[in-house]
Amino acid sequence: KQWYQRRVRVLSIGCAMLGAGHVTALEVDPDAIEDLAGNLEEYEMDNVDVVQCDVTAPSSFKEGVFDTAIMNPPFGTKNNEGIDMVFLDRALELCRGSVYSFHKSSTREFITRRMESRGYHVTVLAEMKFSIPQMYKMHRKKEVLVDVDFIRVARER
Amino acid sequence: AVVSTQSTGHNMMKSHCKGVTNGFPLKLSSTKVDVKEVEFNADFITRMLDRLEWGALVEAARQLGVGDSLPEMAPEEGGDEELLRSVHHVLLEVEVTEGELECPETGRRFPIRNGIPDMRLNEEE
Secondary structure (H helix, E strand, O other): OOHHHHHOOOHHHHHHHOOOOOEEEEEOOHHHHHHHHHHHHHOOOOOEEEEEOOOOOOOOEOOOOEOOEEEOOOOOOOOOOOHHHHHHHHHHHHEOOOEEEEEEHHHHHHHHHHHHOOOEEEEEEEEEEEEEEOOOOOOOOOEEEEEEEEEEEEEOO | OOOOEEHHHHHHEOOOOOOOOOOOOOEEEEEEEEEOOOOOOHHHHHHHHHHOOHHHHHHHHHHOOOHHHOOOOOOOOOOOHHHHHHHHHHHHHEEEEEEEEEOOOOOOEEEEEOOEEEOOOOOOO
8 A cells, every 4th residue: 555545544543542432433435444444453442433424415414413523525626526515514514513624725715704604613723735646647746735724613602 | 343333323323315204213233243341431421311312222222132221211310320331331332243224214224244334325215
């Protein structure tokens, strides 16, 4: 496996290690689930559940059952625009508290406007650069650096 | 198995089949159940009590063969340590490794393999 793949599928483990009472990992891709299951076994995590589901489809979970969501959604491509917003909307539906997520900095204003119009409050917690390796023939460079925001979407109380 | 479906998941999940009006709770059936030890956290269990659907929890416990450990009716206030530990046991220590979740209205079955339920539906469903 290429080096960057070993670092993935650890988000839920990080949550569990930092003291979450219980973690549910939602993932649709079978390969990703295999990676995740392997990591859970390696780290001996016993309070992480995994559910295979498509979060862009109608939800398998009741509303507001989670306290918080932490996620690294797909950024969206030519054929898959807006998928990052679908993830955000779903996370807000399932959580009663704040949602933490990664989004392209170029979408910051759009996301902020959209969330605030629904009564949420957006904070950019960190700015970072993600290295996206060449995945498709149409990408000319070996890897690209993308500006990414780590944001918190909180409910106004 | 390390990854597993516990009653916590069952309590939070519902059917998303087309046209279903009330998809909760899913019917749980198991062919393989594991029991493991998980550290007891009284605070966490107490907080969970508030948001648990007690009836569904008791039903899941019955399916897992530990139905006797929980009272039929939800505890009125919090719960003593014995109750919290029973809830902890059902929620976090008894796990379905192989089994099914079934939609209460359509009968559509979602498999649980290696402790992971597969909730994916086809386009038409």
